[in-house]
Amino acid sequence: MTNLDDRIVRYGELQPCKTAFIDAHTPGSDQKENFTIIGGGVSESPDQHVHISIPHGFNIGAAGQPPKCRNSLHDHHTAEAFFVLSGRWRFFWGRWGTAGEVVLEEGDIFNIPTGIFRGFENIGTDYGMIMAILGGDDAGGGVMWAPQVIEDAADHGLVLGENGKLYDTKKGQSLPEGIKPMPLMSAEELAKRPEPTTAEVLPNHVARYWDMVALADKTPCKVIGEHGLLRDRPGFEVDFITRASASEAMHSHDRPSVLMPVKGHWRVDWEGGTTVLAPGDTMSVPEGLAHRAQPSMTGEAALYHIVGTDDAAGPTWKPE
Known part of the structure; x- marks a missing residue:
């Protein structure tokens, strides 16, 4: 008999991480839970549990959030696709999150274009969950944050090092010697990023x-x-x-x-x-x-x- 128990992750056994990303202390984003189901994911925290580490060529993760909780504007080097498992979710994108938006219901899927900052929030009435697919075994090497997200996080005690790791000043942590803070994207880099409208994004990216x-x-x-x-x-x-x-x-x-x-x-x-x-x-x-x-x-x-x-x-x- 072929036992595949170690390759099955039950919903009720998912282990969340509440300190996965730089906005973990930022009001409005501090109640979200991150799950890494298959692959290393893009978590910036050593507390993140990985359920299945076998390489698949892609990563599977999830985000669970109570109502009105928001995931801050970010981008990846590779593909990021979400489908809604439960709840009602608003996805938004652009430099300030105002270029466009779409609301997804249970079962809907969004293959988000690369090269644009994106965020999402649970606009339902109960705890909701979205499942994520990220391209590559290393999920693109991490997350790129909109500059204001990094600045807001520092105001609430979290500093992201250029090594991709988080340091919590509220716990007395500081950047190790020789490690600089993650640099903010320059005005020139930001100017190169497209700002597609909702009408431009929906046809080939939402099902x-x-x-x-x-x-x-x-x-x-x-x-x-x-x-x-x-x-x-x-x-x-x-x-x-x-x-x-x-x-x-x-x-x-x-x-x-x-x-x-x-x-x-x-x-x-x-x-x-x-x-x-x-x-x-x-x-x-x-x-x-x-x-x-x-x-x-x-x-x-x-x-x-x-x-x-x-x-x-x-x-x-x-x-x-």
């Missing part, structure tokens, strides 16, 4: 849950990929599978793949074992292992499937 349900009526909907609903080549592909498009056939991949239910319970069978996944659970399937996923109960059922590709985990690819 709505019910649209994907309609498209996945016979075969899985290719959401992110060169020929996907959201055309991109960020080093991974994302498929959306429903009860109508789930296959009974056993299949395998030449690299690890990830299953993430968003609605309903899913039974996963493989050569030597079986399990049931619920929304919020994450399962890593080893390369070469034949498996299948099907809804295990009646009712609504939807699942995100992620697998790496040979494409470089670089900036968002724009179709010709």
Whole structure:
């Protein structure tokens, strides 16, 4: 029997970090929780727990926030895509977060363009969770923060070193000898960053849950990929599978793949074992292992499937 317990992370077993990023003390952002599910993630804190460290070619993480809690403006060197597991979320972007915005509901997905500062906040009435996919095994080498975020954090005791590590002056910590503060982006660098409007971003970067349900009526909907609903080549592909498009056939991949239910319970069978996944659970399937996923109960059922590709985990690819 093939035991995959160490490759399944249950929603109820997720270990949060409340000191993951530079805005952990900043009012309005100090109640957020960061989760690193697969890969090292981009946390700046040694307190961050990594659930599965096996390289996949991409990272899987999550952010959990109570109502009105905000994640500050930042950017990554590689792709960042989110789907909403629970709650109602407003995403905003631009130098000051005012260039554009979109509201996402449960099941919606947003493949955020690289090269722009982005942030998000829970605008629902309960604690909410969004799941993240980050390109590359090293997730692009960290986070780039808007200058005002670094300045605000310093006013509340957190200093980010040029080594990418956080130091909490409230705990008596200071920058080690030879380590300088993370430099602020220059006016010239900031001026080169695009400020796309909502109308420019939405068509090729946001997919709505019910649209994907309609498209996945016979075969899985290719959401992110060169020929996907959201055309991109960020080093991974994302498929959306429903009860109508789930296959009974056993299949395998030449690299690890990830299953993430968003609605309903899913039974996963493989050569030597079986399990049931619920929304919020994450399962890593080893390369070469034949498996299948099907809804295990009646009712609504939807699942995100992620697998790496040979494409470089670089900036968002724009179709010709």
